[in-house]
Amino acid sequence: MTNAQLASIQWGLFLSVVFLAPQLLFRQLTWRSAIITGYASMLFAATFLPMQTVPPRQSVQPVPFQWVADTLRDGQIAFDQMTLNVLLFVPLGAMLMFWGKRSLGQSALIGYGVSLVIEGSQLVWANRIFDVDDLITNTTGTALGWLGALAAVKVFTRAKATAVPQRSLAGVR
Template identity: 90%
Template sequence: MTNAQLASIQWGLFLSVVFLLPQLFFRQLTWRSATITTYASMLFAATFLPMQTVPPRQAVQLVPFQWIADTFRDGQIAFDQMTLNVLLFVPLGAMLMFWGRRTVGQAALIGYGVSLLIEGSQLMWANRIFDVDDLITNTTGTALGWLGALAAVKVYARVKAVQVPRRELAGVR
């Protein structure tokens, strides 16, 4: 992990605390609000912080799957970056499945929209690159998060269904 990525994580945790304290103070803190606040803080920090002071050599990257060629050229760092982009949006997909009651297609479309908003904002205000690969990986991460949450729900339901008859056989209610 690079120093910039570690700094982003530290900023995300700091922002989470800053935004969670008022909720805690006014007794408005719930599990859902804490999760959403923490995720939004981490997402903001990972995509905007630390701010780049020097504009990038290239402002827009529109070649799909360019990260593969970058991995061969630059090594592991390009692969790690794409992996982190996928992982960054997995929680969004899970939240949309659990709380948003969205289909996988709707979740992927929302993930794409959020990613497009972030990429456009990075280009305009953060001196970062608008990268079509980020749109692809972020959307993929959202869909994978939704599918993972669905799998977790199905496994949980299956485990619960198996546990109920065992209790009844033992005479426990």
């Protein structure tokens, strides 16, 4: 993990505390709001912080799956970046499946849209590269999160259905 990625994680944790504290203080904090606030803070920090002061030498990377050539050329860093992009959007897919009651296609489309907004914003405000690979990996992460949440629901439902019912001791003397 690079220093910039570690700094992004630290910023995300800091922002999570900053945004969760008022909810806690005013007793408005729920599990759902805590998860959404924490995720949104981490997503913002990972995609925008720390801000780049020097513009990149290339502003748009339009070649799909360029990360493969970058991994062969640069080594593990490009592969790790791709993996982190996938993992960053897994929670979004899970939240859309659990709370949004969205289909896989709808969730992937929402993940793509969120990623497109982030990539465009990075290009305009954060001196970062608009990378088509990020659109692909973020959309994939959203779909994998949705599928993982569905699998968890199915496993939980199956385990609950096959559990041995507990006998009540109320009528036993």
